[in-house]
Structures are given as structure tokens and as C-alpha cells.
Amino acid sequence: MEKENLMCSLRIKGTEVSLALEQSTLSWSFSKRRAYRKKSITVSIPVNEIVTVHPGDSKQQTKRISAPSNQFTVYHVSRKSSQRWFLQMVTFTAPDAQVAYSWVQAIQKKTSEIGHPRPKKLLVFINPYGGRGKACRIYYSKISHLFLLAGIHTDVIETTRANHARDYILDADLWPYDGVVCVGGDGMFSELLHGLVTRTQSDRGVFEDKEDAKLTPCDLRIGIIPAGSTDCVCFATMGINDPVTSALHIIIVLSEHALIWHLSMTSSKEGQTSRVIMAGGRSDFTCDHGRRKVRLHV
Numbered sequence: 585m586e587k588e589n590l591m592c593s594l595r596i597k598g599t600e601v602s603l604a605l606e607q608s609t610l611s612w613s614f615s616k617r618r619a620y621r622k623k624s625i626t627v628s629i630p631v632n633e634i635v636t637v638h639p640g641d642s643k644q645q646t647k648r649i650s651a652p653s654n655q656f657t658v659y660h661v662s663r664k665s666s667q668r669w670f671l672q673m674v675t676f677t678a679p680d681a682q683v684a685y686s687w688v689q690a691i692q693k694k695t696s697e698i699g700h701p702r703p704k705k706l707l708v709f710i711n712p713y714g715g716r717g718k719a720c721r722i723y724y725s726k727i728s729h730l731f732l733l734a735g736i737h738t739d740v741i742e743t744t745r746a747n748h749a750r751d752y753i754l755d756a757d758l759w760p761y762d763g764v765v766c767v768g769g770d771g772m773f774s775e776l777l778h779g780l781v782t783r784t785q786s787d788r789g790v791f792e793d794k795e796d797a798k799l800t801p802c803d804l805r806i807g808i809i810p811a812g813s814t815d816c817v818c819f820a821t822m823g824i825n826d827p828v829t830s831a832l833h834i835i836i837v838l839s840e841h842a843l844i845w846h847l848s849m850t851s852s853k854e855g856q857t858s859r860v861i862m863a864g865g866r867s868d869f870t871c872d873h874g875r876r877k878v879r880l881h882v
């Protein structure tokens with residue numbers, strides 16, 4: 585994209601705006617006429633909070649657009665409160681399709697360069713019976729389209745019994761995935777955590793039952809879409825149990841407070857404590873994994 589296109593005049597719903605893509609922000613300013621003076625208003629969003637950018641308007645979302653469009657839509661995180669996130673979208677109209685296409689390319693490039701690598705493929709377990717039996721509805725009505733929009737491929741498994749997710753993780757080919765996500769409550773999170781810790785050790789030839797075994801880090805991340813009855817783990821780390829907020833954290837993997845965890849473990853000198861380091865999260869807490877304490881922290 586030509587440098588001059590990184591800052592140019594476009595329109596939002598007919599109003600002229602000046603859009604600028606900088607190192608870590610995308611911002612647009614428009615003039616608002618008030619009485620006899622003009623007031624310039626600028627909206628600025630961090631590039632790492634852009635979920636995706638697509639050609640066309642928001643109705644087109646993930647549909648393929650056959651004819652070139654002079655519009656493009658930026659989907660980004662917005663906040664209802666400090667903890668509750670939702671998806672916001674803004675459609676820009678460019679002078680022609682080539683300019684719109686250049687913006688899409690430039691924003692896509694920038695979002696791929698900034699922050700942590702985003703997940704491309706996730707393994708999702710839904711517990712249809714957890715909570716009040718609402719997990720499937722939550723996932724298919726509120727979450728699956730967000731992953732699709734963000735270009736994340738998912739393999740979805742609806743569990744048919746207790747420990748289904750844990751046993752699957754112990755046995756399955758996990759290499760295609762960047763993360764494992766549960767749609768359920770604390771019991772489901774527990775299945776994922778213990779399954780992954782144990783699977784990692786067995787893959788690396790570590791006998792975790794041995795007193796002095798040094799646990800190895802796990803490359804996969806864990807995410808929770810809260811759909812249980814109490815969702816304590818989600819509350820403890822996010823301060824809220826909102827499925828959309830969790831999904832957006834999973835998609836953009838912000839380092840400050842993402843609820844998608846990168847498990848990285850080291851045994852302490854005493855050989856009893858393993859650290860599970862999250863790529864984000866808000867507070868510490870500890871779970872038991874066999875005789876060990878597994879600590880999750882920011």
C-alpha cells in the first residue's frame with residue numbers, strides 16, 4: 585500500500601472522515617459542525633484490539649464478495665465496562681475498490697504483526713449438560729460466528745460423558761491446534777487442565793508421579809467459554825463470566841488479561857509446585873494436579 589493511503593479521506597455513513605493507520609492504532613477523525621464552529625472528533629482503537637477487517641459492509645461479514653467493493657468493515661473490541669467486552673464494527677466507504685482493498689491489506693498486515701500470535705485452529709469441547717444445559721446454545725448462537733469471523737478454524741466436540749474431554753486430550757493428535765477451549769464450567773476446565781498437563785508429560789517422557797520429576801511446559805493454550813453453574817475459574821481470572829468477552833480474549837490474546845492460557849511449567853526446588861503461566865488472566869489461583877499444586881497466574 586502506498587504511504588499516502590495510510591492516511592486518507594473516506595466516509596462513514598456519508599460523513600467524511602480522515603483515517604490513519606499508525607504503529608499501534610487505527611484512528612479516524614471527523615468534523616462535527618456545532619453552531620458556527622467545527623469540532624474535530626477522533627476515534628482511536630488499538631491495532632491489537634482489531635478482530636478482523638473484511639471487504640464490504642457488515643452484512644457481508646464472512647461471505648465471499650464476488651464484485652470488488654469500495655467498502656470495508658473493521659471489527660474490533662469495544663467495552664461496555666472495564667470487564668465486559670463486545671464486538672463493534674465500523675464500515676468505511678473509499679473512493680474506489682482499489683483504495684478499499686489497499687486498506688484491508690494494510691490493516692490485516694498490521695494486526696498480524698502486532699501482539700501475540702493469534703490462534704488459527706482450536707479444539708472446542710462443549711458440555712451439553714453443564715450449567716443449565718445452555719452450553720450448546722451459547723456456543724452456536726454467540727461464539728461460533730466470532731471464531732469464523734476471526735478466521736479461526738475449530739473442531740468442535742460435544743461431550744457425551746464425564747471425562748470425555750480429558751480422555752480425548754490424552755489420546756488425540758493435538759499438533760494441529762493452537763489451543764483447547766471448553767464451553768462449560770469449572771469441571772470442564774479441570775478436565776482440560778489435567779488432561780493437558782498429563783498429556784504433555786507423557787509425550788515428553790516425564791513420569792509425573794515421580795517425586796522429583798521436573799514438569800515440562802505445554803505449548804497449547806487453554807481457553808474457557810463460561811457456561812457452567814458457578815464459573816469460579818472464569819470469575820477469578822476475568823472478574824466476569826461473559827461468553828462473548830471470553831471469546832474475544834481468546835481471539836486477540838492480549839497479554840494483559842487474556843483468558844487463554846499458555847501453560848508453562850517448572851517444578852519448584854521442593855518439587856511440589858508447578859507454575860502454569862497464563863498469557864493473561866487477572867489473579868492467581870492454585871489447583872491440585874495429583875500430589876502437586878498447579879498454580880495459575882498472570
Ligand SMILES: Nc1ncnc2c1ncn2[C@@H]1O[C@H](COP(=O)(O)OP(=O)(O)OP(=O)(O)O)[C@@H](O)[C@H]1O
Pocket residue numbers: 711712713714715716743744745746747748767768769770771772773775811812813814815816
Ligand atoms: N456429556 C456429559 N454427560 C455427563 N457429564 C458430563 C458430560 N460432559 C462433561 N461432563 C461432566 O460434567 C461435569 C460438570 O460440568 P461443567 O463443569 O461444565 O458444569 P457445572 O458443574 O454446571 O459448572 P460449574 O463447575 O461452573 O458449576 C464436569 O466435571 C464433566 O466431567
